[in-house]
Structure formats: structure tokens, C-alpha cells
Amino acid sequence: MDSAPPESVTCQDVTVLLHAWGSGDAAAAERLTEIVYAQVRAMAGKHLRRNAAGATLQATELAHETFVRLLEAGIAWRDRRHFYGVVGAALRNILIDSARARGAEKRGGGQVHVTLSAADEVIGAGNEVDALAEALQRLRELDARKGEIVEFHYLLGLKREEIAAVVGVSVPTVDRDLRFAKAWLREQLQA
Numbered sequence: 001m002d003s004a005p006p007e008s009v010t011c012q013d014v015t016v017l018l019h020a021w022g023s024g025d026a027a028a029a030e031r032l033t034e035i036v037y038a039q040v041r042a043m044a045g046k047h048l049r050r051n052a053a054g055a056t057l058q059a060t061e062l063a064h065e066t067f068v069r070l071l072e073a074g075i076a077w078r079d080r081r082h083f084y085g086v087v088g089a090a091l092r093n094i095l096i097d098s099a100r101a102r103g104a105e106k107r108g109g110g111q112v113h114v115t116l117s118a119a120d121e122v123i124g125a126g127n128e129v130d131a132l133a134e135a136l137q138r139l140r141e142l143d144a145r146k147g148e149i150v151e152f153h154y155l156l157g158l159k160r161e162e163i164a165a166v167v168g169v170s171v172p173t174v175d176r177d178l179r180f181a182k183a184w185l186r187e188q189l190q191a
Contacts, residue, residue, distance in 0.1 A: 018077030040066050040087055046157025066090045081166050084158070088151040095155075096133055135188040139181060149174055150181040 014035060020028030041063035048059050069090045077083060140147030149167060152158045153174075160178075164171045 014083070015077075015079045018079070018083060022076045036070070036083075037063065037067055040070070043087060043156045043158075044091065049157075062091065062094060065094050069094070081168075084152055084156060084166055085148060088148075088155050091155055092133075092136075092151065131189060135185050138188065139184060142184075143177075143180075145169075146177045146181045146184075149177045150185070153178060 014032070017028045017032040017035070021032050041059060044062035044066060045059035048062065066087060070086065073086070075086060136147060136150070139150065145167065149163055152163045152166065153160070158166070160171050160174045163174045167174070169177075
């Protein structure tokens, strides 16, 4: 499943629907719900396929919980980039909460291992949820765009070209930001 909206719906249409929903248009909310839920489920599925180790959530459960949080938040949507950022944060928080809950269930308090991707060698295995969450927060504080690009790529499973379009930068810039972020996060998590 692709995270892009259906071909009949442009990115600009999604932004218009987001604004209309924020203004209380029930029809826009219903139409957007169809589009957004499909996108959120696709993003959740991509993430779980890439990071299946230790995951107890299914894509539908993750998408449902994310979508419920989005609806309850009462967000004034600005555009597609804002949408992806909020979805990424919601997915991240749900996954961190889920990993913490799994860790709390273990007798003896064993460590919970969370990485940004199934490629454990890229970021490093064996890092606790809190350490990863803190490192991502520090990266966002250091360079918000790099933090955003890392989340779009690893958490939402967006392709480099999709990220470039959403963020408004070139694909080589996305590549450079990802290389920097991987190296920086590896250093932070090994410290």
C-alpha cells in the first residue's frame, strides 16, 4: 500500500480539505477521513514491516490508535507537511508507549530494544526506548529538518522522493540529511 493519496486526490486537495475540516465543514471531514485513514494505515503498515522485531501491534491497530489521537487533538491543519509531522509524532508516541508497556510487563525489567529501522547496524541495537526518544528530541532541537526527515523516512516509511516533495528540498539534500542524522544518532546512542 502506498502512503500517497489516491490519484484522483491531489496534495493541494488534501490541504484544502484539511483547512475546511479545521473550519468545521462536516463533508470535508468525512472525505478527508477516508483519505487520511488510508494514508495513516499505509504508514503504520510500512513502519511495522520495516521494524517488525518485537512489535505486538498490527497495522490496523496502530493506524486506528493514531487516527483516534489525531481526531481528539483538534489540530488546525496547515498543509501536508504538517500532517506528516503530526502523524509521525503520534506514531512515535504510540510505539514508545507500547514498547514501554511491553518492558513493564517483563519480570526483572529487561531492556526494550528499539531502533529506527530493521537495519540494526545503521543505528545500533540494544538502545532503550527512552534513550532513542531523547536522542531524536535532541536531533530535532539541533536541526528540526533533519529530525523531521529521519522520522518521515524511518517512522512513516516515506521514500526519499516523497520526503523531498513534502519538505521542499532536493533528493540529494534528503540523502545528506539522512547520512548526517544516522551518524549523529549512532554517536548519541553509543555514548
